[in-house]
Amino acid sequence: VAPSEIVAVVGPSGCGKSTLLRLAAGLDTHYRGEIRVGDQLVCGPHPAVGLVFQEPRLFPWLNVADNVAFGLGERHGPHAHALVRDALEAVELTAFAGALPKELSGGMAQRVALARALVTEPQVLLLDEPFNALDAFTRMRLQDHLLAAWTRYRPTLLLVTHDLDEAVYLADRVILLGERPGRVIDVIPVAPARPRDRRDPTLAALRVALLEALNLARDSGLVTA
Structure with missing residues (x-):
């Protein structure tokens, strides 16, 4: 993930999206390989990494x-x-x-x-479905608050979401995960420049592309209901 890039991760329940964030946050160290923020190895909670949960806590x-x-x-x-x-x-x-x-x-x-x-x-901000429990209007307002904060602080954002509209509105790239063990099915770039218009037909087409990729993965056995 590039510096200051916004990446959304979508996929079915249980595919490992939240686990991915826990790994990136240094909260789970049971894995093979390396996770780095810049040139710094993440071996536990890291001061350069912030995390926003589903609940305010x-x-x-x-x-x-x-x-x-x-x-x-x-x-x-x-x-x-x-x-x-x-x-x-x-x-x-x-x-x-x-x-x-x-x-x-x-x-x-x-x-x-x-x-x-x-x-x-933080250099990296991880968000685990932070607006999932909110009504649609409030969710859209908070998405704009998030973008305003990102513009001010310019962290790298890694966002887990079930909301495809949210993914294409916020992200530079959307990573689609299949059923466990959470393999990457597709990576879809989001081209429209910011600020984006939610009514932009390009965003609607990207949402359709995500749905089609998810349906294709389900038909291929990569995603189960």
Whole structure:
């Protein structure tokens, strides 16, 4: 994956998409081969790698700013405060810095989780279906928040999603995985320049191409229902 590239990974349940992210995050070390961020070997949780889960996983007793600051660990002082401020600004939550998680909507809570991952200014940001539990309108808004944050921080993004529309709207490339052991069926480049229009017929055609590749894999026995 190239620096600052956005890559989406799609495939049927159980094909290893989330496992792939755990490996990249250094949370699972039972594998053969090497995983590197630049020239640095990933042998465990790595400071250059951020991870956003399917659920926000916020601490209910901490306000928004402190939840974001938690991502900095033991880093304190003016520079840490500036990093938190910038991360909240990137997801448009500056006005809610003092709010508790119970006072936030689901979409806002997930934006806090995104800010917490961005606050360390990671080289690589891993996203495990981060908008899956949200309604369609909120999901689209958060996709745009993610792109705005990516434009500001320019990390490499590796996104796992079941949403083909999300994949073609966000990604530079879409990797389609088949049934376990999770082999790569196809890699489809997404050509339209950003900012993209969701109504662009090119994106609709790419979505159809992904569906056809998935159906072909199912017919060939690479994907099971």
